[in-house]
Amino acid sequence: VPDGKAPRFPKKPTIRQEGDALVLECILEAHPFPEISWFLGPKKIADGTRHKISKKETAKHTYLLSLEIRDPTTEDGGNYRCNAVNELGDSNANITLNLKGGEPPKTGDPPVFTEKAKIIPKDSGAIIVMECHVKSKTAPQFTWLHGSDPVKEDPHIKFNMAKEGTEDYVITLTITGPNKDDGGAYKCNIRNEHGEINANLNLNIAGAAAPTGVAPSFVEKPQITAEQEGKLIIMECKVRADPKPTISWLKEGVTVQEGKRIKQIITQDKDVYHIRLELYDPEFSDAGVYKCNVKNSAGESNANLTLNIELAPVIKERPKIVRREHHKTIVIECHVQSANKPEVVWFKENTMVREDTRHQVHIRQVSQGEFAVALEIDKPDAVQDKGVYKLVAKNVKGEAASQTVSVELDEEKKEPEKKKEPEKKKEPEKKEEAKPKGEK
Secondary structure (H helix, E strand, O other): OOOOEEEEOOOOOEEEEEOOEEEEEEEEEEEOOOEEEEEEOOEEOOOOOOEEEEEEEEEOOEEEEEEEEEOOOHHHOEEEEEEEEEOOEEEEEEEEEOOOOOOOOOOOOOOEEOOOOEEEEEOOOOEEEEEEEEEOOOOOEEEEEEOOEEOOOEOOEEEEEEEEOOOEEEEEEEEEOOOHHHOEEEEEEEEEOOEEEEEEEEEOOOOOOOOOOEEEEEOOOOEEEEEOOOOEEEEEEEEEEEOOOEEEEEEOOEEOOOOOOEEEEEEEEOOEEEEEEEEEOOOHHHOEEEEEEEEEOOEEEEEEEEEOOOOOOEOOOOOEEEEEEOOOEEEEEEEEEOOOOOEEEEEEOOEEOOOOOOEEEEEEEEEOOEEEEEEEEEOOOOOOOOEEEEEEEEEOOEEEEOOOEEEOOOOOOOOOOOOOOOOOOOOOOOOOOOOOOOOO
16 A cells, blocks of 8 residues: 555544634644535535635644634534545544524424315405414424415415514415415425425415325434445335325436335325335445435425435455456456445455555545556566465455456576587498409
């Protein structure tokens, strides 16, 4: 693993006021300097006119990170996260900004209807009041629509929200001197930071009442649980509604389709519906914001659930030798599933492979939650580099070891030189001696 220091926040983040701005600060230790991102809930914060992101080196490999919020409003309240990532790891610092008196943040539920939305004629129909009773731990926001158009206040139409008790609110739309153009379908969208609900009303100027039925409302806080040692994730909601509602799940705005890994189960107990979305063998790509949408003829309601997949690394396949050039380079590659870039170490037998001029480790992100980790061996040596290799990957949740892969390196066998046989000396040819005449 390269020399350096994984990001670490040694102290708790702090908040201070500077004029009309609030400054969130964190002390960070890291080398090399990591990539820094600030988030409010799941939303990444961009450096701009209202938000200024800065860093200052205070000591060797130590930095002061700052997020300045100019002219803060109540909408700036919430859970902030500073994320720091370098090639050695990542770390997060969390801080809660409460702009309503410094009380600890309340874990909350989406708004719920405590009564059926209704239309109340007054002064023999000269005034029409549409009224919704809701319960919410924090003051909700609301929008009225006539058909698909937002309703705007004027001398003829007025909005109001009155608090009754600690968590009860009455939201009204009052029409003075209604005319035929005011008739039709109305919707009141009511929301807080945990979800939203909708009430549908139909105004008949001739005096027709609102449709019968109960708009969907969540009777318990939606929750996420894990079973079977994390192999099953269950997202569940309980909703009261009449008539029976239609239910759909969305992830990041896209409808969730049932399949081998994803099942939707709905059970009914009178007018309460128990809704479950079961997710088997969760993967890192399953993380995100899920919405449960419930609607019937009397209204509509939504609840948001954020699923964080934080698992120890997973190595499903044996490392492979992906490139091998005889006597030049060998590359061993292994794929690791991890929410964030893991720390990795290659081993030969039981000895850690240290990076040097011939041994290099490369980590490449191939998709969300998946990394390709390669060990590149330059000019492999038959004695030093031959053997059995494995990868160990770890993150804050744990570690995993791969299966082994064998690297075979045969030494070059030099063919023995053929011994040259000594040349046979040619015997000189015998010349017949001339015989004297008369000899036979």
